[in-house]
Amino acid sequence: MAGRPVDHQRRAELLDAVVDYTVEHGFSEVSWRPVAAALGVSPTTLVHHFGTKEQMLVAILGRLRERIRAATSDRAGQQPDLAMAARAAWQRTSDPQQWPEFRLFFAVYGRALQAPQQFEGFLDRVVADWMSALVDEQGPDTDPATATRTATLVIATIRGLLLDLLATGDRDRVQDAAESFLASLE
Amino acid sequence: MAGRPVDHQRRAELLDAVVDYTVEHGFSEVSWRPVAAALGVSPTTLVHHFGTKEQMLVAILGRLRERIRAATSDRAGQQPDLAMAARAAWQRTSDPQQWPEFRLFFAVYGRALQAPQQFEGFLDRVVADWMSALVDEQGPDTDPATATRTATLVIATIRGLLLDLLATGDRDRVQDAAESFLASLE
DNA sequence: TCATTTCTAGTACGGATGTACAAAGAATAA
DNA sequence: TTATTCTTTGTACATCCGTACTAGAAATGA
Known part of the structure; x- marks a missing residue:
């Protein structure tokens, strides 16, 4: 049993950048290619880390929730x-x-x-x-x-x-x- | 000077039906073909009456505003x-x-x-x-x-x-x- | 009637979308 | 090293999108 380990930190980096993009360009403007272009990666990379688009949107919501909570909680x-x-x-x-x-x-x-x-x-x-x-x-x-x-x-x-x-x-x-x-x- | 007169009532009927569709299916789901199919007309008919999609969305907002105002005003x-x-x-x-x-x-x-x-x-x-x-x-x-x-x-x-x-x-x-x-x- | 304009429908085109697939590079364990 | 798994990329495909164009039917005024 071997193989390259899953890079969770990489996914977190990408997700943060994706949320930045979504905040700036709007939730309805999120699609693989433009986001990937803005991040300097290929669309396939995003697909690999997030699965489907719907799963990516859910991930964005989760990260947004954390950000707002961190910014507004006591x-x-x-x-x-x-x-x-x-x-x-x-x-x-x-x-x-x-x-x-x-x-x-x-x-x-x-x-x-x-x-x-x-x-x-x-x-x-x-x-x-x-x-x-x-x-x-x-x-x-x-x-x-x-x-x-x-x-x-x-x-x-x-x-x-x-x-x-x-x-x-x-x-x-x-x-x-x-x-x-x-x-x-x- | 002659020609068939513009049918404003027809446009109003279509707009009401489009707003019904939007209320039911969601604002982000509005596109010519599905809406036209639901209304039983061709997409071209909608294009003819509303111009561009953005103009149609603006028309939807106007009609929605009237509806809400009518339902909530004294x-x-x-x-x-x-x-x-x-x-x-x-x-x-x-x-x-x-x-x-x-x-x-x-x-x-x-x-x-x-x-x-x-x-x-x-x-x-x-x-x-x-x-x-x-x-x-x-x-x-x-x-x-x-x-x-x-x-x-x-x-x-x-x-x-x-x-x-x-x-x-x-x-x-x-x-x-x-x-x-x-x-x-x- | 005829010319003119609107209404409706069909077709087509370029572009964007989500996603599947194959291939190559990188990182791990044996 | 080798085998295995993850990461990244390019390609490709079917589908949907907005919209332009064409043509026929319907309705008006002259």
């Missing part, structure tokens, strides 16, 4: 209370440097809504990921029903405001509304 | 106050019968965020359409800055909750959060 993993956590989350999501990634996020979100079977895991996690963290952040003293209600509202409001921000670019107006909402949590 | 065109207007808007948007249309709406929204030049008019209007109506609804007595802030928050929250609802289908949880938000407006 540094130490915990905040004193929900209001602070929500404020920290908004502060990070409203950073223009993250906008390209969020544009891709919403592009995938919209597409997943019209092709649920293709991106099943995405829709399952898109709310649940944040929900559990935000519920925990409210502590064991908070009524579970209230905690869930508040967490749902925080997720929805932040995402709705982000949608507005990405579409209009009107930072002043959206930030003003965000401040109003965050203040209501305290 | 019956008599006015409500006593913002809280009632927001409640009425949420009641109509959370109706499962409208979900397919909203799925398409968010699919286009996400795509427009990654191809702004292609759907320029969409992003310009996607917030402004509701904004003016919601500001007006607060009456002339309300401070303009406050009215804008509140309107921004109403739009963002309703859309964020709708995103959650479409992704998870968890009506109870989302409705509970919506009630909480709507109550805070009174």
Whole structure:
């Protein structure tokens, strides 16, 4: 038994580059040849590492999820209370440097809504990921029903405001509304 | 000077059928041949009425906008106050019968965020359409800055909750959060 | 009637797409 | 070394795409 070992790191490098391309050019523009050309490799190389195109798209989603989580999760993993956590989350999501990634996020979100079977895991996690963290952040003293209600509202409001921000670019107006909402949590 | 007159009604019929197809099969699945086959016409017929594919997509967006507006706008065109207007808007948007249309709406929204030049008019209007109506609804007595802030928050929250609802289908949880938000407006 | 314009359909062409296949180079274990 | 497996590349094929072109049918005004 022998043979060249599988190069997992190579796949990770390629995937990161592919996600960069997708963030820049759009989710609907992903196809073997243009991506491969941008990366300086042959299309066959991508096929070898990712299998089918659909599997590659799923891999992109997974990596995107990690990136967004890394960019928006709490540094130490915990905040004193929900209001602070929500404020920290908004502060990070409203950073223009993250906008390209969020544009891709919403592009995938919209597409997943019209092709649920293709991106099943995405829709399952898109709310649940944040929900559990935000519920925990409210502590064991908070009524579970209230905690869930508040967490749902925080997720929805932040995402709705982000949608507005990405579409209009009107930072002043959206930030003003965000401040109003965050203040209501305290 | 003579000739067969242009049949605008025919174009409107086709457009409605095309929007039906798009709502059902997804925005990214729109191409001449499958759509034409589903409508029982030749692809050339669609090309004749809509010009290029991009022009057809723009036409779809316009018709979708009319549909959503017709389904969610106030019956008599006015409500006593913002809280009632927001409640009425949420009641109509959370109706499962409208979900397919909203799925398409968010699919286009996400795509427009990654191809702004292609759907320029969409992003310009996607917030402004509701904004003016919601500001007006607060009456002339309300401070303009406050009215804008509140309107921004109403739009963002309703859309964020709708995103959650479409992704998870968890009506109870989302409705509970919506009630909480709507109550805070009174 | 006849000329003119629209509507519909058929055909064809260049290009892009996903993917299968074969071949060559590189890295491991025996 | 040899055998084996992974990596990369080039080629090829069937399919789909948008769209241009042609031609006939239908509907109008002169």
